[in-house]
Amino acid sequence: MISKKVLITGATDGIGLETARRLKSLGHEIIVHGRNLEKLKKVAEELKVKSFQADFSKIDEVRMMADSILKEYEEIDVLINNAGVLKTPSPKTHDGYDIRYMVNTFAPYLLTKKLLPVLKKGRVVNLSSAAQSSVDFDAMLGKVEMSDFEAYAQSKLAITMWTRHMGNSFSDNGPVFIAVNPGSFLGTKMVKEGFNTSGNDINIGVDILTSLALDSEHQVNSGKYYDNDNGKYSAPQTDGLDDAKASEMVGLIESIINV
Ligand SMILES: NC(=O)c1ccc[n+]([C@@H]2O[C@H](COP(=O)([O-])OP(=O)(O)OC[C@H]3O[C@@H](n4cnc5c(N)ncnc54)[C@H](OP(=O)(O)O)[C@@H]3O)[C@@H](O)[C@H]2O)c1
Secondary structure, X not given: OOOOEEEEOXXXXXXXXXXXXXHHHOOOEEEEXXXXXXXXXXXXXXXXXXXXXXXXXXXXHHHHHHHHHHHHOOOOOEEEEOOOOOOOOOOEOOOOOEHHHHHHHHHHHHHHHHHHHHHXXXXXXXXXXXXXXXXXXXXXXXOOOOOHHHHHHHHHHHXXXXXHHHHHHHOOOOOEEEEEEOOOOEOOHHHHHHHOOOOEOOHHHHHHHHHHHHOHHHHHOOOOEEEOOXXXXXXXXXXXXXXXXXXXXXXXXXXXXXX
16 A cells, blocks of 8 residues: 545534544554644544644634645645634634634645645545535625525635636646535534534544545546535536636635735
8 A cells, every 4th residue: 555645624623633543544644733732632633643733714824834734744645624614703814804714714725735746646635515506706705694604604605616617627637626515514513613513423424534545446536526415426506517617716715815
């Protein structure tokens, strides 16, 4: 087996933490990210791995984290953009954006863009969801009040759209980009808090993230969306196939985060 270097964001809880444990147990080199220093230190000590801290609701922290990673690594094989938020006591970032858009869509976009030189021809796995709702550009700009679920569902279609956009842009001269719904209602903190249910086995999500990170069969699927609720590559919500809208959206994200 060839050992891969895998960076997992949001590895302090839920699917991210369990995937970090799984990949480490399979002999891969893991790099973990978290926002909470105490939780992050605990995970890094348990797994004996390198860690990076950043609150993804603050875009400058994402930028600084990416710079620190670039200083330390010449090559990363897999980036799993797993960190995500659904419910939050304060839905706006300090600069007025919806926190779901910032954490679930903009932050992973910036991290991925900045890490492209070390990702080379590796893989980027983006956590989407079965919850997908048409992206409203005013909402992206923080000008529309939304329910937690609507904001989450828009942010998840948005990451699915930029995954496809990146996949189309790079074809075979860059990483492979895959968006994934890891399975609905997996029993994590997010699901327990958001839906008041103990949820399904987290390993459903861990299994598919592990496969998407490592298995060669996914190499030909750049830009696609894997829906683990039906165990195959599937079409996202219809807007997710609108390449013109995706290009416009990516332009807007780049202007918001200043890349
Ligand atoms: N569970 C499901 O059924 C399901 C279904 C579809 C998609 N997903 C997606 O799967 C991913 C993992 O979710 P999960 O269910 O495992 O939820 P979780 O247990 O709540 O874990 C979320 C992770 O993201 C981190 N995070 C949250 N806000 C952050 C911020 N502002 N900056 C940096 N990191 C932050 C959390 O850090 P803390 O440990 O500090 O909270 C945690 O490590 C998410 O993208 C989610 O949308 C989950």
